[in-house]
Amino acid sequence: MSPETEHLLRVEAPQVLGALVRRFGRFDLAEDAVQEALLAASRDWPADGVPREPRAWLIRVGYRRMVDLLRSEQARRLREERIGAAEAALSGPGRLAPPAPETDDSLTLLLLCCHPALNPASQAALTLRAVGGLTTAEIAHAYGTTEATMGTRIGRAKQRLARAGARFTPPAEEDLEQRLAAVTQVLYLVFNEGYTATSGESLARTDLSGEAIRLTRMLRELRPDDGEAAGLLALMLLTEARRPARTGPGDELVTLDEQDRGLWDRDLIREGTALLDAAWDPREAGPYRLQAAVAAVHAAAPSPELTDWTRIAVLYLWLERLAPSAPVRLARVVAVARAYGAERGLALLADLDRRHGLERDPLTRQRHPAVRAHLLETTGDTAAAAAAYRRAAALAVNPVEERYLLDRARRLG
Template sequence: MSLDEATVGLLRRLAPQLLGTLVRRHGDFTRAEDAVQEALVAAVERWPRDGVPEHPSAWLHTVAARRYVDQVRTETARTHRERAMLDATPRDALVAPPPDAEPHRDDLLELFLLCCHPALPPPAQLALTLRAVGGLTTAEVAAAFLVSEKTMGQRISRAKQRLRDAEARFELPPQEEQGRRLAVVRQVLYLMFNEGYSASNGPDLRRAELTQQALRLTRRLRDRLPHDGETAGLLALMLLTESRAATRVGPDGELVPLAEQDRSRWDRVAIESGRALVTQSLAASPPGPYQVQAAIAAVHAEAPRAQDTDWPQVLALYQLLDRLAPNPVATLSRAVALGMVHGPAAGLALLAEVDSGLLAGHHRLHAVRAHLLESAGDRAAAVVAWRMAASLAGNDPERRHLLSQAAAAGDLNHNQV
């Protein structure tokens, strides 16, 4: 037996709260994160058999607190220092408190900023936060970074050890340091949302529980930082992107590309909320990468039909984004916009800039190339590119869509002979 989607979503919501409580109480992120992971494993093993407890948060808290105590006692015994440590540690610090012993606190910001500690290099900050706060598995984090699961597991273990060595404290850092850490926090939420919106692997195109988790955490972060323009921009981007979720998958589970989606079914409430957020944030602060991406999403949302899209405006925004935060993934989208405005040859020329970079073996690079080649009339080359993209795609609906594109381009090519 396995947990249903609602229960999985519940565990994802409760895990960061539980981690924050343990770290605040004990001050040891490494042991606390391990204890939370063990509690989640216990829930996955026992809840399908015994049922979800009446108070799931209290159940998890009790199990995690006991696991934490077990870790401390085991480690101290192993190093022959158990008696000294127990004598020096208040007894109630090694006992699981009642679930209502402490008033509820929102530890999200402190937990995010702890994971983004300057003792860690930026990639390790991202990886640790995605794993500990975002709830992604090591494999999912590895896919987001385009590295192997083994490499990512080692990176996360080293990050936790560095936090311990640095004696990182669970508190808000000095004001001058918060901005740097917040940039990583936003990127974590962005990557979490992207993994949910387009799963890196598996039978489904999207994982709704991850996008909802990212949206929930971003809303909470904006509540803590109501005047931060980039946090507002990130929330706007998520809302505008998620507004199309119901139309991305057809009745048979097939992927429906943006140009073919039924725009009358887009979530207008989410669109208006996202547009208002990005408009307000751009008026109040200089543009940042997330605000610009949200503005691009708003341009797509404003077009009643795909052919009504203001592609020159989209291209101008991507050019601004490239100046603010050069990124190979954004370059792929800029190549599409460039092809729409100046012709597919211009888009193909831009792709040459990322051919040998991180995206060299990524399916989206080949998919964009296939689209541009087909637009240029070179359908034979497009078929090869579509098939290459399909061979590299991680999730099944994307793979099927790319193969169908290859078949369609091949039929057109055959009919022309």
């Protein structure tokens, strides 16, 4: 299947799902029917060609599969009546399928997949399948698990939605902002998993990071006045721009200071910077805009030595006050050390350890010894640095990072 056809299926998937859910009111079965329609298209279109109206084709196949699924349940009379109505629509003269929907259901689907009844992992998996159009096998591969395991996770997520009474309608106004926050968090998690994979032998999974960017572009189009949606997209683009320089010819990790900045994607940097500039308002800047601002400082620096680390330290202090977390605090340690010296960075790290337990926090437990090792190495305490590098390597979840940390330890003896 060509990349153009694959992209078309990804784009049409949420619209087809929306049409089926509106008609039948069953998200769980409709989502399965859409997946089968997508699989049918992947089999038939390469040989027969893309139909003139691909969405109508997918809806027709999905409708037929929905009829089969509903019939097999032998449900209540109301459901039987729906089956009869659907069969009449499918078999009547000139009525091969209902008209394709004119409305864009993408945002409603994103909000439904990020229902508060689901945990973040289930929200992410369901979003990738229902809105992204990925198959269960593709999602399982991206997360380094089996298709059966991922299928179980998605199935349980759909059951939880049913038990919670989730409906295919936009949430009430008072619930909307919370649900949008969940959507951006899920997209952020998907991108981060793609940028530094927690499974597999490669540092990154471009299928996941690319899908996160595509879905965030969609969110940005649906919410053009949402500064944080723009900030999230800017952050992804500015971060993804550095990906070509993150690994060497042997798939070894290349740190930011050692990267060939000529390999950075300047088109992504220009787009991300323009997005951030248009959305920037210091009175309203949220976590994603602040993180994008940090990424923009890195992107603007022609060399590591000319990076404005003082500005980055200020941005992380701002971010810590707005949305305190262990990763943000640890990032501020790095920025302070680069701006004011490793000794000051170590002092700040010790203070934050005492007050917030960064060394024990699951979000920074692995990166903490790596940061400490680098600061100790900078001060000349090579023995302590080597030991800290080895501790970090033992905790690493990505083999590329583990090899890098062990190599640093070996160099120090």
